[in-house]
Amino acid sequence: MGIPAELRDFWVSKRKSMEIASPNEPNVHHQKTASVREAVESGFKTAIITGSVAAVPTLVACRTIPWAKANLNYTAQALIISAASIAGFFITADKTILQSAKDNSRKNFDKTT
Numbered sequence: 725m726g727i728p729a730e731l732r733d734f735w736v737s738k739r740k741s742m743e744i745a746s747p748n749e750p751n752v753h754h755q756k757t758a759s760v761r762e763a764v765e766s767g768f769k770t771a772i773i774t775g776s777v778a779a780v781p782t783l784v785a786c787r788t789i790p791w792a793k794a795n796l797n798y799t800a801q802a803l804i805i806s807a808a809s810i811a812g813f814f815i816t817a818d819k820t821i822l823q824s825a826k827d828n829s830r831k832n833f834d835k836t837t
Contacts, residue, residue, distance in 0.1 A: 774812030
């Protein structure tokens with residue numbers, strides 16, 4: 725029991741033909757890392773801004789509104805602020821990566837036509 729020799733040789737040759745890298749592959753890898761770096765930077769900036777924007781009303785509300793003063797302890801306040809920061813980071817990073825992918829696909833399409 726085993727793979728017949730002809731089938732094995734076919735799959736080996738098929739695998740070797742797939743392993744040949746295109747000359748543009750290092751450039752594609754560089755574009756991917758650059759877009760990820762851009763996404764992280766813009767996401768971090770947005771996280772700082774959204775954290776600051778969410779912190780002010782949360783802390784003011786917990787000092788002045790009776791219900792918030794009674795029910796939102798320090799952990800809840802921190803969770804509200806961090807949830808806003810995390811959401812801002814991931815939304816911005818995702819939009820940046822998608823925009824970069826769209827731009828790259830348009831460039832590749834323009835090259836082929």
